[in-house]
Amino acid sequence: MSSTTRTPRTVLITGGSRGLGRNAALALAADGADIVLTYRSQSSTAAEVVAQIEALGRRAAALPLDVADSSSFSTFSAALQAQLRQWNVAHLDGLVNNAGEGHYAAFADTTPEAFDQLVAVHLKGPYFLTQALLPLLADGSRILNVSSGLARFALPGSSAYAMMKGGIEVFSRYLARELGARGITANTLAPGAIETDFGGGRVRDDAGTNAMVASATALGRAGKPDDIGPAVVALLNPATRWINAQRVEASGGMFI
Template sequence: MTTPKLALVTGGSRGIGKDIALSLAQKGIDVVLTYHRQQAEAAAVVTAAEALGRKAVALQLDTADVSSLEAFFARLTSVLQASFGVSRFDFLINNAGTSLQAPFAETTEAQFDEMLNIHLKGVYFLTQKALPLLNDGGRIINMSSATTRISYPGASAYAVMKGAVDVFTRYLAAELGARGITANVVAPGAIFGGGAMPDTPEMRAFAAQIAALGRVGLPDDVSGVVAFLCTNEAKWLNGQRLELTGGVNL
């Protein structure tokens, strides 16, 4: 009997991360998801994944706190064996994050550092510490943003970190190729219901107007692509950035 594949999804309690976890479960992939504060929501995602016939576990993690990573991976190692009967996992999806809207001239050092810790430093060192537990032939999917291509006033600190993630991902692809591990970036535009941006009628109208497809983006517009990257059909896709905007500023 073939052992099911297993994914680690950070920030999997709501929005895009929740949809990613459930899209993976629908493809027969077991899931470990992390949450920062939303324990009840994370537990609900676990229940939903189990209802799809998959095993799932939720673990608390503040991805911005690099000092907590060693203890987290010790817990993860125990959970892999106790709950899944394995010592490694197959897919790492670095999804956890928050947004920031602040004009460049008014962005504080504290806001900049928050974006740095969550979106770049946390992703960099979490991935580094995950490598011993990631199976050869595995996949790394990093979440970026359309703001690395399209400049929206007020998003500079956030976009700078996501731009660095784009570069980081190419280096992962180059350095981990010998292990058969691929690394790719998924870069959503405005996603409503994702929990990271203001969801107002005005914002929805604006987002729909600038997209070639004429509607707003939703979490399942992203999660299906992430799940695809964890399939055998995506095995030759490596070091690439997939932008999911419905066609903005083409």
């Protein structure tokens, strides 16, 4: 069924103003979804994404959210509900927990402060944001949590970050189990190394890092944002609803 005849879906993407979140937002809009995206501080960048989505003929809105501040989630939920009412929409059809930040430090050099920040952003944030949004998720909706290839393979300097992503993968399985009675599915998408500004843009801007990634990848190059958006679309598509509690890696075959 084409997106022009399908009932429009409404999807929330955290961290949708840049990088993989932006690409996912645009890909979902091109597939016929209306998008609410969040941003932490870059309101002008978020507004640009909203304009791009609207140019595709879909509705879009950007709301501020700091996923590290779980005390703000009830306020955010109320703002989201108000936005949905403006669109005459009662519920979300999809939630993509994408917002995050990188961290590169050897295990011996990782500080408790850095570790706690990663927990707040990558574990506590998605856990309690999803909890706060449960009343706004439609029965039969889709949850997609973004992990990383680093949860499968090990590269020095990423131990703390990878631990968080390993926790997110466990979280997806428990969501699938506990929300299954409502027909809600939960999966994990684990991108490989992608050329974005994430983590200071190391994969995109550092030639040595990029070459290392390419040499370790079956398809012979580092990933592009456009490699990930279509994967998000596929995993949120109603036609793939029987995929549940799964980890899907989109890495081009890195370290196989």
